[in-house]
Amino acid sequence: MKFSYKFSNLLGTVYRKGNLSFTPDGNTVISPVGNRITLFDLKNNKSETLPIESHFNITAITISPDGNLLIAVNEDGEAMLISLISRTVLHSYHFHRPVNSISFSPDGKKFAVTKENTILVFHAPGCTKEYNPFVLYRTFYGFYDETVCIDWTNDSRAFLVGGKDMNTRVYGAERFKNLIINSLGGHTDSIVAAFFEHDSLDVYSLSRNGQLCIWECDTDLEDLKPFITEDEAEQESSDSSSEEDLSLSDAQKKQEDEARKAMEDTEGKISYKRLKKHNYKESRGEGAPRALVTSAAFHKPTHILITGFEDGAFFLHEMPDFNLIHSLSISDHSITSIAFNKTGDWIALGCSSLGQLLVWEWQSESYVLKQQGHFNNMRSLAYSPDGQYIITGGDDGKVKVWNASSGFCFVTFTEHLAAITDVAFSQNGQVVVSSSLDGTVRAFDLNRYRNFRTFTSPRPAQFSCLTLDHSGDIVCAGGMDLFEIFVWSMQTGRLLEILAGHEGPISSLAFCSSHAILASGSWDHTVRLWDVFESKGAKEVIQLQSDALCVTYKPDGTEIGVATLDGQITFWNVHTANQMGCIEGRPHLGYTRKEMDKITAKKSSFGKAFTTLCYTADGSCVLAAGHSKNVCIFSVADQLLIKKFQITCNLSFDGTEEFLDRRKMTEFGSLALVEERQDDDDGKDISLPGVRKGDMSSRHWKPEVRVFSVSFSPTGRAWAATTTEGLLLYSLDNNLVFDPFDLEIDITPANVKKTLKQKEYATALMLAFLNLLSQSLPDKYIDKMLNFVASQLENTAHVEFYLVWCQAVLMRHTPKLKLRSENLGPVLRNLMKNLKHRYHDLSKLCDHNKYSLQYIISLSQLKRKNLSDSATETERGEDDTVLATADSSEDEQMLMWDSKSS
Structure with a gap:
């Protein structure tokens, strides 16, 4: 089995913080998701997360005008230069301070960065002959507080910056005679956004309290005069003096120089005048509550300004008249970021607190994209039997169904009232079952998208785990407070049995695929095997050394794997109840230390354990994860670690580092234990022992890195993990090589004929004799062939070509494939x-084009009928002419015969 799994995609999280951006073609939204970046292709309805990680959460991004380069800056001020062609990091640069905004110039030759109260302008990568891509061009000053926003003119010769000191300043990217630093005030709160008018130096400035100022410039953009150096001035003066009359005296020359200098000094610099000042209170109405402006965007060609507020409302105005076009409220939480696409038809809206990303087409008033992740952590996941869909359950009480290939959520079930503890798919893939702490187990229909069954217990209970039998008719759920297992019928919804015997909360349930044996793990240090259909009591009791946290069956049903609280993974024979092996897992979990920990990472590792297990498709290995940032693959037979995956290197999460930063350590302990307060209370409240979620009311709270659930895809080509970051997908590299012959996409009938004309008979035979080749394939090549066809069918446009190969291989080798069905199960599921x-x-x-095709076919048939009718009429006329000609010729011959005979 191959273990070269690589990061494939990130699902479940669509937006965290930072600014949104569209690609130059306007078809893709770029969204910062934690320390990663996700591209949402709106045209092809797919999402792709770049295989790039930053050390902290990304807060600012900008894309070059040609769409090839992307610059992303994280919370710590570290910038990454990313190539969107190769999906790799080309260079990194550290600003050593947080960056609020970054923007490329429209011509792509420069980019500006706002850091503290300064503005740094760099040459764009590739525009200079230096090896370093980040070459500083110039630093601009003038602000008394942090700078927050940047906007460029259309010709990239000037830019403006807004700051928290309630001023907006206009700078020249080049040196101009008539352009100095122009400060535009008039606001009573910090600036949120400022924009230039299209092909103009006119400015719109927007403050946090909803004040919009319109500034008119007395100079056109084309009238900016470049600054002339002293050498150039001397050269011009020498050239002009040579053309003047040489008879002028020195006094006259001196007088003319003084007049010219005075004229230059009195030459008017550009100035701004405030035309109007609008307030958003008028647009919101008199009775509307006061809300602060959080984000804004301006589309210059259409003169449309969109403004987002902290209560979830946004307004579209036509500038400069400030006419209201449209208003809408998307949620009760603040809109963090807004962006226009190239044409101005689509608007991307990001909500950081909800993790929501919307793309709104304002002209048709419809959603192009509407995605939202789980509000809290996602706890559980399950693959559909064909591996095409993934369901997740979160602490927010929602069950979401994701498309594994596109990365989008297409249905959300919100019937539960408390956190979801476990989810499962039925064997036919049409039913989703979930258990919750609200005391219900619900079944959802994926055809009608409705909750058609609700299972409850006689006494109120919180359900901690869930499982289904192989047929999908029996639903079992374990209680957290009643220590009992409840068995229901999916068909009738009735409670069939209550299995009692455990003396602690039920932590995990698993059904055997080959026979109806239910395995249950509990905190009472036991794993019990139940025969659900024959007897009420436990068939076998397996004693453990510690609390059982997870139980899972091997695919063939002969073995179970149990993860316990002492960090061990034990394997037991189901029929004999004998222990088959044991893996000591704590050394592989890794050493990590949280900011609030007062003990070392090595000492805190004694409290860590694996909480989730999953067998591979062939049962030879087991995937394990838990209180760590690592996911481990162990060999069951050898009881050894094969590979370890680190899910994140994000230092914005707690529990990522092994050693704390020494710069934050004092003789009294870590500075994270100290919180500055306005009252007289010193220090910080330390969370209670055993509390994992942290204090939500704390002003400084960091989520802990954890893996809640892992699962292998039925195809064996991928596995997924629900983590603090979201739903991570890891898959194998699909670049396989077909050994018998170089099978490429250019193998077509046209190329076969071409090779025949070139007298390359051997190549033409290899290309044409598809059935013969498929029949003579050895057994070891059948697996590779099917794997190759399955992987190519995912993205290729030559569907018919690969379908022909698939049909030929399956028709010729069906008996052999049946004998090796257990080993080929993942390959066939992937196919x-x-x-x-x-x-x-x-x-x-x-289906969409069915009626159009029927119309075209009927129209073609009608035309053919008309042509055939006209052809028959023509043939009939010709036949009559021929007959008439034949008759006349016969009469002439008779007359000639009569004359000869006479």
């Missing part, structure tokens, strides 16, 4: 998943 995905896409297209 079936991609075939279903292709069928789904093509069926939608065919």
Whole structure:
């Protein structure tokens, strides 16, 4: 089995913080998701997370005008230069201070950065001959507080910056005679956004309290006069003096120089005049509550200004008349970021507190994209039987269904009233079952998107785990406070059985795939095996050394893996109840230390353990994760670690580092234990022992890095993990090589004929004899062939070509494949998943164009009928002419015969 799994995609989290941006073509939204960046392709309806990680959460991004380069800056001031072509980091640069805004110039030759009260302008990467991509061009000063926003003119010759000192200043990217630092005031709160008018130096400035000022410049953009150096001035003066009359005296020359200098000094510099001052109170109405402006965007070609508020409302105004076009409220939380696409039709809205990303088409008033992750941590996940869908359950009480290939959530169930503890798919993939702490187990139909079954217990209970039998008719859930297992019928919804015997909370349940044996793990140091259909009591009791945290079955049903609180993973034979092996997992969890910990990382590792387990498709390895940032793959037979995956290097989370920063350590302990307060209370309240979620009311709270659940895809090509960051997908590299012959996309019937014309008969035979080649394939090449076809079907446009190969291989080797069905299960599931995905896409297209095709076919048939009718009429006329000609010729011959005979 291959273990070269690489990060593939990030689901469940669509936006965290920072600014949104559109690509130059306007079809893709770039969203910072924690310390990663996700691209949402709105045209192809897909999402892709770049395989790039920053050390902290990303707060500012900008994309070059050609769409090839992306600069991302994190909370610590570290900038990454990313190539969107190769998806790699080309260079990194540290500003050593937080950056509020960054923006490329429209011509792509420079980019500006706001840091503290200064503005840094750099040459764009590739515009200079130096090796360093970040070459500082000039530093601008003048602000008394932090700078927050940047905007460039259309010709990239000037830019303006807004700051928290309630002023907006206009700077020249080049040196101009008539442009000095112009400070625009008039606001009573910090500036949120400021924009230039299209092809003009006119300015719109917007403050946090909803005041909008319109500034008119007395100079056009084309009238900016470049600054002339002394050498250039002397050269011009020498040239002009040579053309003047040489008879002028020195006194006259001196008088003319003084007059010219006085004229230059009195030459008017550009100035701004405030035309109007608008307030958003008028747009919001008199009775509307007061809300602060949090974000804004301006589309210059259409003169449309959009403004977002902290109560979730946004307004569209036409400038400069400030005419209200549209208003909408998307939620009760503040809108963090707003961006326009190139044409101005689509508006991207990001809400940081909800983790929500929307793309709104304001002209048709419809959503192009509407995605939202779980409000809190996602606790559990499950793959569909074909591996195409993933369901997740979160602490917010929502069950979400994600498309594994596109990365989008297409349905959300909100019937639960408390946190979701476990989710499961039925065997046919049409039913989703979830358990919750609200005392219910609910079944959802994926065809009608509704809750059609609700299972409850006789006494109120909080359900901590869930499982389904192989047929999907039996639903079992374990209680956290009643220590009992409840068994229901999916068909009738009735409670069939209550399995009692555990003396502690039920932590995990698992059904065997081959026979109806239920395994349950509990905090009472036991794992019990139940025969649900025959007897009420436990069939077997397995004693453990510590609390059981997770129980999982091997795919063939002969073995179970149990993760316990002491950090061990034990394997037991189901039939004999004998221990088959044991893995000591604590050394592989890694050493990490939180900011509030008063003990070392090595000492805190004694309280860590694996909380989730999953067997691979062939049962040879087990995937384990828990109170750590690492996901481990162990070999069951050898009881050794094969590979370890680190899910994140984000230092914005707690528990990522092994050693705390020495600069934050004092002789009294870590500075994280001290919180500055306005009252006389010193120090900080330390959380209670055993509290994992932290104090939500604390002003300084960092989530802890954890892996809550892991699961292998039924295809065996990928695995997923629900973590603090979201739903992470890891998959194998699909670049496989077909050994017998170089199978490429240019193998077509046209190329076969071409090779025949070139007298390359051997190549033409290899290309054409598809059935013969598939029949003579060795067994070891059948797996690779099916794997290759399955992987290529996912993205290729030559669907028919690969379908022909698939049909030829399956028709010729079906008996051999049945004998090795256990080993080929993941390959066949992957093939079936991609075939279903292709069928789904093509069926939608065919259904959409069915009537158009019928119309075209009927029209062509009618035209053919008309042509055939006209052709028959023409033939009939010709036949009549021929007959008439034949008759006349016969009469002439008879007359000639009569004359000869006479």
